[in-house]
Amino acid sequence: MKSRDESLEIIERALAAAAGDEADAVLCSVDRNISRFANSNLHQNMSEISAELTLRVVADSRIGVASTTGFEPEEIRRIAKLALDAARRGKPLPHFRGLVREAGSLADLPTFDEETASLPILRKAESLRAVFDEGARRDVHFAGSWSTASASITTGNSHGLRRHAPLTFADAVVIAGAGNGSGFATRIDRRASRVDLFTLAAEATEKATMLPGQTAVEIEPGAYDVILEPAALAEIFEWMNMITFSGQSYEDGSSFFVDHLGQRVVGENVSLADNPLDEDFMPFPFDMEGVAKRQVLLIEEGVARTPVVDKVMSDRLGLPLTGHAAALGSEDHGTALHLSLAGGETTREELIAGTERGIWVTRFHYLNGLLEPKTALMTGMTRDGTFLIENGRVTRRLVNLRWTQPMIEAFSNITGLSRERRGIGSWWNPIGGAIAPTVRIRDWKITGVQKS
């Protein structure tokens, strides 16, 4: 990972090379290891050391972007020329008033953990071996991945803004397989010490070995009460990020926020924020345009408050800048990287106990939210732990189920939220993730089952 001085020096050279009216630049530097395992065997073990510079040039309200992994003077001059050449073409961006000048002051956040950054690869392999051996004693096999990384993000612009922050993360996913059953557990944190592989393996094993001797059964399609764990909700949020919360979805009219800001769109018990300042969940102090992060309410007690926007979309829509540029030149024009659903007053166990007939879902697989974005109609499958609840008790293991459900309706039908929340990582989000409680939702539409 490049040091603060190295990173800032590259940013300075990029900005100095950039002609045009304005420019900004981002350098992302990463040093990470990913250990992937399956059938209780470590089969892929990878290290990546990389750095990429992106330079954006503005000329007469037009924008050009170029990026490179080379930082020699001639390479930086090359991308500066490319970006300027691009920015000199076409019509000015509608309503664009230039790059960020007032970016706010940064919160002092614990983004970096030395122990995580220096975790030896051999120690990770030894831990995995111990988990595999423990599983073998119980006839349980494991699959999953364990990532640890240190990184830094440095940004600056021609108005004198400079930002730099190092960060670390540890992200583990464990699937336990036992007979025909499987279970799942995951956790992400800035500190590897809080992502305990043995605890996750035990949690996944508990799900995989629940209701021993049972064969998974099918259920009839229809409307059911469902209890969704945080990993399932996080996958829904990933899609809502794109089709509901992003500046682009608001501008192109596909978001159900359009024409409804300030109005109740879902149940009063839904409060969803983007909160990068939560020190217990992947804190980070600024976006890629250098704007200081703050908590931004997207839905407050059921009322739509704002999409998330970068500077281009903030100017275009006339909405306050929220500080959500995920990349320079991003077509989403705003991405919430720290979605946070407020919890309730109960526990997962109490939600189950209070359900007469319903389905307990651990996680989803292969969601798609492009069916009818105006209602956030989505479809997907369940996997790695789907159970039938009858009279408040978990009674049967279920086959994986297909569901097709408008989220605008689902989030109006939440009948309980747990106090405990868990942070969930995502392959596309290296900075944050989503943190959510377990929720119970009424009338969730099950539309099919997995059968061979």
Added chain:
Amino acid sequence: MSRTRDLLEATLARLLREGARYADIRSTVTEHQIVKVRNGAIETLASTRDKGIGIRVLSGNGWGFAAESEDSEQALHRSALRALEIARASHVASTDSVMLSPIDPCVSSWSSSYRIDPWSVPIQKKIDLLLETTEPMRSDERIHQATGEISSYRQEKVFASSEGSWIEQSTTEMGGGIEAIAISGGEYQRRTYPNPFGGDFQARGWELIEELALPENGLRIRDEALALLDAPKAPAGTFDLIVGSSQLALQVHESCGHPVELDRALGLEISLAGGSFLQPPMLGNFRYGSDLVTIVADATIPASIGSFGFDDEGVPAQRFPLIEGGIFVDYLTGRDTAPVLGRRSNGTVRGESAMRIPIIRMTNINLEPGTTSVDEIIAGTRRGILVDTNKSWSIDDLRLNFQFGCEIAWEIENGRIGRMLKNPIYTGMTPSFWRSCDAVGDRASWHVWGLPNCGKGDPMQTMRVAHGAPVARFRNVEMA
């Protein structure tokens, strides 16, 4: 190049001396240019150039992979030592033995061909074409977005292995497409040409963009998007389904291409992307589809983005059947998975770039054309639905239960095309769906669709693959 070759081969020799069983090195330079316009303004004008060196080492039964985006001699040295260290650590947690299928080392080169270099075409010409295409599409106020995109891609790759292979490859590709989004009241409809998500992609130059005839199709998709606003919803129920070529390409991708990846079938990808219902004991005896269904993997098709000369283990590109007359006969394999079946690698292991570990990927996975014309298929359908152009896709973790939404549909009544229908969704189980196929369109309806965004692996890698697909008919399919 000779100094580079000396350096890479010396690095490989050193890794063997240090105790590695096997090692390979890839070096890539990848360039990408995207030009995108939206509503008369330039939305994206972006150029990227990424370099990388990736080294894979097998020590004992442990694999190690190390990559750096710096391509200096020092970075090469660091990566080699790091890959060896990781491989030794992996051996500690390895509970399986690693065997590599044999290979004939070779020294060779390969490149795709093009007539007009994408980078020789001025950016302004690309912008002008997109604006000329999309501006007339905005003539109706219900068209909320008119978008056009042209992308160019080039990757230069060197592969060297400790077994003596030295292979240089160069791939040049282009893609282009347009999109209209119509909104009226609460209704939202999207129509694209020739395919969604950036259009169609081929291993060709600017001549592809000229042949796509984007301006000639802009007003058509505008009118279809507008017509969809007022079209009736496609009905739910059981229908005979005629699937257009572009949608069928994605059906092949999700319900055949992925489940025949041997790493999935063996559970190696289960934590993220899932497994496969197609298990090794089913080889040669499982009826996957009807007699009309023959699906091949063919990495040798000219001008396709799923083609190459050699995979990233140095195995030559090949053509072989996966489903033959409806029977499941082969997987996509690599050198460390093929021995599980007692077979040799069929050359499908690739990485997005040298920065990513190579894994089994689709090449060109094609449903072979049949002998029935599209007109005959429609004329032979008493009551059905014709769907085309993908809008949404979802399939379970074993690739059995799928659901697809399409941009557009038409009803078929007594052998004739009737009303346009909106929001068609069909669903089914992979084997029963393909077994219900009773008509496969002829070569006139067959097209190789380039998909540059197939996701797999952790960290996620997007791979450039393609699918040849005709029009085909499936009996008694459930519409949602």
